[in-house]
Amino acid sequence: MLAHSLVTAESAHPAKLMLFLHGILGNRANWRGIARRFVAIRPDWGAVLVDLREHGDSLGLRAPHGLEAVTHDLGELERSLGSTIAGAVGHSFGGKVVLEWLRARANQSTEAWVIDASPSPSDPETEASATAEVLRTLEGLPPSWPSREAFVTALAEAGQPKAIAEWLAMNLRRTDDGGRRFGPDLSVIRALIEDYAQTDCWDVVEAPPPGCALGIVIGGESRAFSSSDRERAKRIAERNPQVSVHVVEGAGHWVHVDAPDTMLTLLTSHPSPAH
Numbered sequence: 001m002l003a004h005s006l007v008t009a010e011s012a013h014p015a016k017l018m019l020f021l022h023g024i025l026g027n028r029a030n031w032r033g034i035a036r037r038f039v040a041i042r043p044d045w046g047a048v049l050v051d052l053r054e055h056g057d058s059l060g061l062r063a064p065h066g067l068e069a070v071t072h073d074l075g076e077l078e079r080s081l082g083s084t085i086a087g088a089v090g091h092s093f094g095g096k097v098v099l100e101w102l103r104a105r106a107n108q109s110t111e112a113w114v115i116d117a118s119p120s121p122s123d124p125e126t127e128a129s130a131t132a133e134v135l136r137t138l139e140g141l142p143p144s145w146p147s148r149e150a151f152v153t154a155l156a157e158a159g160q161p162k163a164i165a166e167w168l169a170m171n172l173r174r175t176d177d178g179g180r181r182f183g184p185d186l187s188v189i190r191a192l193i194e195d196y197a198q199t200d201c202w203d204v205v206e207a208p209p210p211g212c213a214l215g216i217v218i219g220g221e222s223r224a225f226s227s228s229d230r231e232r233a234k235r236i237a238e239r240n241p242q243v244s245v246h247v248v249e250g251a252g253h254w255v256h257v258d259a260p261d262t263m264l265t266l267l268t269s270h271p272s273p274a275h
């Protein structure tokens with residue numbers, strides 16, 4: 001079962017839930033600040049902050065590892081919650097998870113947000129991919145360190161920015177001898193990245209299931225969407241009222257970090273799903 005946290009407005013008893021899904025090597029804490037603000041403005045919703053498989057506290061789930069398995073995990077989570085999941089927000093890897101999750105949502109009122117995740121297949125080893133570079137760096141480091149500080153220093157010496165090193169340190173687990181080890185199994189992370197890269201989700205964007213409203217958010221300074229991807233998404237939105245595209249100028253790949261107020265405005269002003 002996926003580790004998760006439920007966030008609701010004070011004294012609220014929401015009837016529907018919104019999933020918040022992080023990207024590769026993130027965890028459910030990545031969305032906590034925006035989720036709290038979201039439910040304060042929309043108290044009829046609860047926010048479910050999710051640790052996807054082999055992230056955060058959702059470690060050791062059985063193979064195979066890919067987008068199909070991740071969406072199956074979300075189905076199990078929904079059944080365990082006993083409440084209606086009526087929406088999902090996903091960043092990067094989590095954004096493509098949202099698109100795959102939508103495949104089974106026909107005729108269900110659903111709000112979906114894909115944050116800076118191109119539906120296109122890609123090369124998991126491309127040098128333009130910061131995630132691929134981080135994974136290669138981690139694979140080249142020892143499995144454990146005497147302290148958190150030693151881990152951050154090792155990453156910095158390997159060429160990673162300190163901010164990235166500090167963020168990755170959120171994945172450390174304490175060992176019996178007082179040291180630290182990296183929690184996620186990197187072989188599983190690599191399998192997830194490879195399946196993510198191979199998967200084409202444009203068919204979902206072209207024709208979202210009936211009842212679904214799909215918002216695609218693109219960081220104006222991000223390289224996640226090629227120029228042709230951006231144009232394709234805009235053309236789809238022009239002819240399909242179920243789909244909307246929002247370019248957040250000045251924001252990079254981490255749109256919700258670079259422009260949290262803009263992100264919150266989008267999440268709290270989304271049109272009702274079309275039937």
